Amino acid sequence: MSATVTVRLRYLARYAELLGVESEELALAAPTTVGDVVTAVRAKHPAASQLPAKPLCAVNFRQALWGDPVAAGDEVALLPPVAGG
Amino acid sequence: MSATVTVRLRYLARYAELLGVESEELALAAPTTVGDVVTAVRAKHPAASQLPAKPLCAVNFRQALWGDPVAAGDEVALLPPVAGG
Amino acid sequence: MAILTESPIRLDPLMDQVRSPDRGGIAIFLGLVRDHHQGKGVLGLDYSAYGPMAEAVTIEIVTEASGHWPQASVAVQHRVGSLTVGDVAVAVVAASAHRAEAFDACRYVIEELKKRVPVWKKEMFVDGTVEWVDPTRSQELGVRRGEVDNA
Amino acid sequence: MAILTESPIRLDPLMDQVRSPDRGGIAIFLGLVRDHHQGKGVLGLDYSAYGPMAEAVTIEIVTEASGHWPQASVAVQHRVGSLTVGDVAVAVVAASAHRAEAFDACRYVIEELKKRVPVWKKEMFVDGTVEWVDPTRSQELGVRRGEVDNA
Numbered sequence: 402m403s404a405t406v407t408v409r410l411r412y413l414a415r416y417a418e419l420l421g422v423e424s425e426e427l428a429l430a431a432p433t434t435v436g437d438v439v440t441a442v443r444a445k446h447p448a449a450s451q452l453p454a455k456p457l458c459a460v461n462f463r464q465a466l467w468g469d470p471v472a473a474g475d476e477v478a479l480l481p482p483v484a485g486g
Numbered sequence: 487m488s489a490t491v492t493v494r495l496r497y498l499a500r501y502a503e504l505l506g507v508e509s510e511e512l513a514l515a516a517p518t519t520v521g522d523v524v525t526a527v528r529a530k531h532p533a534a535s536q537l538p539a540k541p542l543c544a545v546n547f548r549q550a551l552w553g554d555p556v557a558a559g560d561e562v563a564l565l566p567p568v569a570g571g
Numbered sequence: 572m573a574i575l576t577e578s579p580i581r582l583d584p585l586m587d588q589v590r591s592p593d594r595g596g597i598a599i600f601l602g603l604v605r606d607h608h609q610g611k612g613v614l615g616l617d618y619s620a621y622g623p624m625a626e627a628v629t630i631e632i633v634t635e636a637s638g639h640w641p642q643a644s645v646a647v648q649h650r651v652g653s654l655t656v657g658d659v660a661v662a663v664v665a666a667s668a669h670r671a672e673a674f675d676a677c678r679y680v681i682e683e684l685k686k687r688v689p690v691w692k693k694e695m696f697v698d699g700t701v702e703w704v705d706p707t708r709s710q711e712l713g714v715r716r717g718e719v720d721n722a
Numbered sequence: 723m724a725i726l727t728e729s730p731i732r733l734d735p736l737m738d739q740v741r742s743p744d745r746g747g748i749a750i751f752l753g754l755v756r757d758h759h760q761g762k763g764v765l766g767l768d769y770s771a772y773g774p775m776a777e778a779v780t781i782e783i784v785t786e787a788s789g790h791w792p793q794a795s796v797a798v799q800h801r802v803g804s805l806t807v808g809d810v811a812v813a814v815v816a817a818s819a820h821r822a823e824a825f826d827a828c829r830y831v832i833e834e835l836k837k838r839v840p841v842w843k844k845e846m847f848v849d850g851t852v853e854w855v856d857p858t859r860s861q862e863l864g865v866r867r868g869e870v871d872n873a
Binding site for chain 4: 499544
C-alpha cells in the first residue's frame, strides 16, 4: 500500500466562488505533482470542470509549474488570472 | 533726426548680480533688434563683458532670436541658462 | 509597513519610507478606481488578494527593481476590500538621486505588479451586474493566459 | 492655482486639480533639494524665476503635453525662495484614463520644464561657498549653451 501526502488547497477569488470553498485539505497518493493535485480537485468538485485546462498554481506562495512536486504539508493555490492595480 | 524706442530691460538671476541692477529702461535708435539691445547693454555696463557672446533673450516673456525686432514698450530680458527643477 | 492594507492608502508614510537627503527625485504612481470599464459604468470594486504570496511577489519585484536601478528605493502599497470610484487602489513610490531612475523603477514596479501580484477585483456595475475582472479575456492584454505553462 | 509659489508645495491640491472619475492613473514627479551637487555638500538653495515668462512657458509645455496625450491632465508647481535639503522644489502631477499616458505626460513635462522654464538656483554649500547653478558648465548636459542661436 502506497504512502499518501496531505496538502492544503487554497482557491482564490473567482475560483473560491466557483467551487464554493476557500480552503480544504486533500490526501493524495505519493509522489504527487501540481498536475495530480488539480486532477484530484476536479474529481472532488464537479464545478471544477469550469476551471481552465491548466490553471495558474502556486506551491507555498510561489508560482509553480504543472510537473512540480508537491510534498506533505504544502499549500497549493489555484489562482485566477491576476487583476490587481 | 531718427526716432528712438524705449525698452524695459530685465536682468535675471546671475546677470542681475553681475550688472548690479535688475531692471532699467534704455532708449535706442529705431528700428532696433534683440542684438542691438544687447549691444547697448554692453556699452552701458562694463561688467556686461562677462556675458556670453549671445545670451539667451526673451521679448515680452517669449524666447527671442538675435535678429528679432524690438518695439517701444517691449520688455527685453537677458536670461542665464535655466536651472529649475 | 504591510504591502496590503484595508485602510485608505496614505502617500506621506510611503514617501517617508524612501526619501533621503541624497535622493533628489521621487516618482509616484497611483492607481485609482475608475467609473467605467469596457464601456460599462462602475460603482465600486472589491479587491481580494492571496496575502502571503502577494507580499512575497511584491518584495521580489521591488528587489528586481533594486537590481536594475541600485540607487532607487521603492515603496508599494495595495489596498484590499471595498473601494469606490476615485479611491486609490495601489501606490508605487520610487526615490532616487536622479529622476530617470526614479521614473524607470516606478514604472517597472507597477507594470510587473499588475502582471504578477495575486490580487483580484470584482466589479460592481451601475447596471447592477457584478463581474470578476479577467485581463486575459480582454483583447490584446499580453501573454499571461492563466495557464501554468505560459506563466 | 499659481505655478510659482513661495509656500511649501502641497500635493493634495495639485492632485485635486487633475483627478476625475474617468482617470484611473496618476503619475507624479517631485524634485527635491539634494544634499550634494557635483561632489560638494549642499546646505540649501535659493530659487528665483522670471515670473511671467515661467508661467507662460509652463502653460505652453502643459499644452504641448495635452496635444501629445489628449486624455491626460497635468498640474505643475515650482517653488521659489529659500529651500533646504529635502524640500520639494517642483511637482508635476499627471492624471489620465490609463497609466501609460499619465507616465509619459508627467515625464515630458518635467524634462521640458527643466530645459525651458526660466528658473534659476543659487547653491549654498557646506563649505561656505555660494554658486549659481549653470547646467551648461556641467559635462554632457545637453544642447542648450546659453546662446540665442542654439536655443
